[in-house]
Amino acid sequence: MPNALSAKELRRAFDPARFSFKTTKELKPLDKIVGQDRAVAAIRFGIGIEKKGYNLFAMGPEQTGKYQVIRQFLEQAAQKEPTPSDWCYVNNFADDKKPEALELPAGKAVTLRERMSGFIEELKVAIPAAFESDDYRTRRKAIEEHFKEEHEKVFRGVQEAAREREIALIRTPMGLGLAPMKNGEVLNPEQFGRLDEKERERIENEMQELQEPLQEAFARVPQLEKEEREQIRQLNREVTTLAVRHLIKEIARDYESLPEVIAHLDAVRDDVVENAATFVLSSGQAGEAQGMPGMPGGPMVDPAFFHRYEVNVLVDHSKTEGAPVVFEDHPTLANLIGRIEHQAQFGALITDFTLIRPGALHLANGGYLILDARKLLTQPFSWESLKRALNAGCIRIESAGEMLSLVSTVSIEPERIPLNLKIVLLGEPMIYYLLSSYDQEFSKLFKVVADFDDRFENTEDNHETYARLLTTLIERNELRPFDAGAVARVFDESIRMTGDQEKLTAFTEDLSDLLREADHWAGEAGRDTVAAEDVTRAVEEEIFRVGRIRDRMQEQIVRETLLIDTSGSAVGQINGLAVYQLGQFSFGKPNRITASVRMGRGGIVDIEREAKLGGNIHSKGVLILTGYLNSKYVPNHPITLSASIVFEQSYGGVDGDSASTAETCALISALADIPINQELAITGSLNQHGHVQAIGGVNEKIEGFFDICKARGLSGKQGVIIPQANVKHLMLRPDVVEAAGKGEFHIYPVSTADEALEILTGKEAGERSKSGKFPRGSINYAVEKTLEKFSERARDFNRPEKPGAKAAGKKSGKKSKHESAGEEPAR
């Protein structure tokens, strides 16, 4: 029978004396990533390889500080990389529905925007001034007079032709009138009446002859007007070009090496020339703008008109050193690929290139973008859009409404921007494996996985490094320094978090919480340095805050509402142990497990399963114990057993196989009719060969039973049986360890069900001898005997009855064996 563990084995408490420092003030924060060699190698590889699809998936549990590690690593790498280009959108003067993207060296986009803004302001003065100049007026008036003269010349020709024929050409309210005249006066009807027929005919013919010259003259009028307009337009172009040219040349000089910018500036110049009238109107000189190209329909100039010359800086790297590292915490479609905003104007939604807004892809282009995989996947269209952008190698801004064809508002189609960046997705392993399995594109786009460990090795070599990691967290959170005792307590809790004496947790968020809370209690105590008791108080206070349910459950047990014996013994009844997880808090609670047996062919009935309260793993555990019984007992006979196992007073469902050893022991106790010591509780999963295997939550389970025993008064014989494999996971509360040290509470490690049975019953389990028999008086002997008895009885029932026996039975009124089998007690 195994001995109870010593107190020393129950908790690997750190001795502060082992640290070389007095407080964390003496320690340097970590300047490198530790304990994540595998992940770091992957990140280094992922960053180094410049091939399509080599994006990273940083895989690891939540709160392991993946983000900080990745960010720190990427920033170090990014500092050595060149700063990427600025990007801006400008108007496409050929098609304003398709804004053009301009790439400029880092920091140049904002300069261009400011230069263009100043340029337009200058033009608002320079163009009207040019049109007010004497030179312009003279040239324009010369054109106008020339054409006026041309018009008059045309009309004068007709007038002369009319005069020669003594025909008056007079302006009437509606046009031109022709009438015969004499001596410079139009004939009156009497004078005309006195003319002979021949003269009248001549006059009519003469007037008819004038029709053609008149037609020609008036046909020439629109032609002359067109020519005049063209000459004035040309003059205006020249004047505007003159005003614009030197201003735009000044800007172009700074962007000579950027042909796209030069082309845009050329387009701006041409557009300004075409819209010179608007500049003149904007200065309040409506009269000057008459007849100028680009004369708007109304007298007012829309202030939005000048937006067309603006530069919408999408990405500005003027203050970026190296490559950008961007973390998008809320990766909606718009936050990821950018968006096009709209403005309501007279009930309609309108937009232009100035309303294009960048997304994280724009901001991180040329660098690194960190995204949370879960958030990315839960945002509609974000994941698909990201993949599309990575596959296409460019960013296309598209709204969800457009994707679903839900929005018919007139919008714009900005030119796509080439994309060259590394994406780093942060996610849990489950997400990685799901994506790998169900998304064919995923493995093509995220070829590098950085697998983050959730724990560090608890070795002497690592202790100082881990203390420095704590120092990093302390400094990052701006906390008081921790003394060596406090650090040692944090180490203890770190081990407790991993549930393994040989590991330290890598959940930096949990550690940070503990450090912050300890710092708070140190402050409450008026200490400048955080001490061990502050860490202890932080732990206790947290348990107190969240422990209401646990306390209620324990209270119900102590008040015997929930029946758990912690003294005496009982057949077919055992104290199992369960772990409850409520949020971040987990605690153990004993559960009474009972077993009943009888002859029959029903096998072992798992009542939890039958009631649909048992999970699959629990059912598996019960099936395994069936296999164990089948292989261990009565090898030469079929087992004829009907048994049932149940978690008493369990209403919320049971899962896991950690109770399978307890269930086996309860069943064996029932079969052997040997009582189990109720002062003990047991946990452990069982395999078909009777080996007891490791389970989770061993510390919480032990503490759960300890708390009940302590509440009722420790008898000195109480304890918990645990798998031998879980000894290394023990990190029990100091009060439990103290009780064990005093011999008031015992922890028994076992490797087999037989060892557990011996502790629970105080009897020898018994090993099968060479003759194939278990030693008489042993537990296993008793079990086998019971099973043999069941088998024989069953055989008797199955034998055909002798003739007359039935009748005799009926006559005598005695029940047959078969009939009585149902009523016979189990043993």
Next chain:
Amino acid sequence: MSEPHAPFRRLLLALETTGQDEAFFRSAAELAANLGIELSGLLVEDEDLMRMGELPVARQFNVLEGSLRPFAPGSLEREVRSELAQTRERLSRACERLGIPHSLRSVRGRPGLVIEEAAEEADLLVVAGNARPLSRRLEIRSTTLGAALTSRRSVLVLQRGGFSTSDWLVPYDGSEPSKRALTVALRLAGRDGREITALLPAENNEALRKEVLAALPESGVRAQFITISPSTADALAALLRRVPRGTLVLGAGSSLLDGESADRLIAAAPGAVLLVRGG
């Protein structure tokens, strides 16, 4: 009701049936308001035009169709009546806006004779430079302008550039006509406390400048100076082409107005032209 120092006290608007636009009436009304006098309108129904409507052989050239058609019986008479109604309406609108008393009558006859006769009752004739244009650039000189220029009264020619009471352009060479023009310009400008631009010949420039400056204090008007060189109608016309706005004030009998130069200057002027006659 006229102002005591107003240069003109009786203003006659000489109108013709080919229509004056709203701007013409507005300008005339503003001048009348500036002078504080009544605006009298005289619509001249050109005898030749009215006879034309009675002749069966007369034809109307339709500019849009490019064809000759006989006048429909009574059509010309109707058009003239319609024009008279519109003229009355425009005049009323312009004057009522500024609260100016006004009147309108129509007289049929030869424009020269009618205006000559009517001018006896006025000291300033206001006429349009051109009849309503047949096209944007095809403008026919108004019949009233021809008549007004030959009258003995001062004439204000309103044309497309509009009439400004704030900018006055006065060629000044020290001659009597130019002195008359300067006096009138100063009296008109002084009413608004504006400034005049004196256009001086290069010769004797400084002395002429002093003369102009000497004339200013009474009026409270400021002056600026531009030199015309040479002091010819052509040079003045060239200068006027460069000036953005202003009313040109010329004294009748000025050396700048010989031959056909009046037409050239009227054409080159950026706005109205005021021809000052009499003592």
